[in-house]
Amino acid sequence: xxxxxxxxxxxxxxxxxxxxxxxxxxxxxxxxxxxxxxxxxxxxxxxxxxxxxxxxxxxxxxxxxxxxxxxxxxxxxxxxxxxxxxxxxxxxxxxxxxxxxxxxxxxxxxxxxxxxxxxxxx
Amino acid sequence: xxxxxxxxxxxxxxxxxxxxxxxxxxxxxxxxxxxxxxxxxxxxxxxxxxxxxxxxxxxxxxxxxxxxxxxxxxxxxxxxxxxxxxxxxxxxxxxxxxxxxxxxxxx
Numbered sequence: 018x019x020x021x022x023x024x025x026x027x028x029x030x031x032x033x034x035x036x037x038x039x040x041x042x043x044x045x046x047x048x049x050x051x052x053x054x055x056x057x058x059x060x061x062x063x064x065x066x067x068x069x070x071x072x073x074x075x076x077x078x079x080x081x082x083x084x085x086x087x088x089x090x091x092x093x094x095x096x097x098x099x100x101x102x103x104x105x106x107x108x109x110x111x112x113x114x115x116x117x118x119x120x121x122x123x124x125x126x127x128x129x130x131x132x133x134x135x136x137x138x139x
Numbered sequence: 140x141x142x143x144x145x146x147x148x149x150x151x152x153x154x155x156x157x158x159x160x161x162x163x164x165x166x167x168x169x170x171x172x173x174x175x176x177x178x179x180x181x182x183x184x185x186x187x188x189x190x191x192x193x194x195x196x197x198x199x200x201x202x203x204x205x206x207x208x209x210x211x212x213x214x215x216x217x218x219x220x221x222x223x224x225x226x227x228x229x230x231x232x233x234x235x236x237x238x239x240x241x242x243x244x245x246x
Contacts, residue, residue: 024183039174053164056183063226063237063238063239063240064175064177064183064226064227064228064237064240065237066234066236066237069233069235070146077233077234078233078234079234080140080234092238113182113183117230121171122170122188122189122236123188123189124169124171124230125173125185125188125194125228125230126173126175126183126185126228127185127188127194129182129183129184130182132182
């Protein structure tokens with residue numbers, strides 16, 4: 018059973034960089050069978066897709082965040098990472114990592130991490 | 140970018156009622172549509188993908204339909220454990236946009 022677990026600082030100062038890690042256990046992040054995604058959710062609000070990465074290194078980002086986001090993979094550690102620069106209070110949210118199968122018609126998010134709350138505040 | 144609009148934003152129904160939630164895409168997305176359930180304080184859970192395919196382990200009272208721009212999620216007999224917010228998501232191409240959510244409560 019593949020499990021995903023987010024980790025990282027729970028508090029980030031405005032204008033700084035938010036960095037989160039998602040550790041995958043029970044499966045390989047290098048598998049060609051999956052995309053790896055980041056999604057966030059401000060308190061009391063809906064879900065926002067941030068971006069994804071495939072085993073080839075190909076990335077796709079939400080246009081609203083593209084200028085500030087980098088998603089990468091460390092295969093040696095089986096980890097997915099998220100970096101979001103120049104954060105503001107509007108970036109305060111629970112951040113989820115999620116897996117989606119690479120087969121086009123099945124690319125819904127079938128496995129999610131528990132989420133990590135990140136608060137942007139001085 | 141394609142926008143996903145859900146309606147209603149909230150609803151209240153009695154146990155045993157049939158509940159229908161709609162999701163409309165601003166452009167056609169074929170059947171690249173998923174539905175998720177998020178209970179309060181919990182992680183989203185995939186219910187349906189490919190517009191109408193039930194994810195393994197999901198109760199059969201949940202069903203999805205639609206293609207192109209108009210989609211529906213139906214709960215045939217609402218149960219207390221179905222209290223949650225439901226989201227649609229399009230995934231035909233990036234960005235993988237979610238709908239705004241529909242909060243389902245028990246009357």
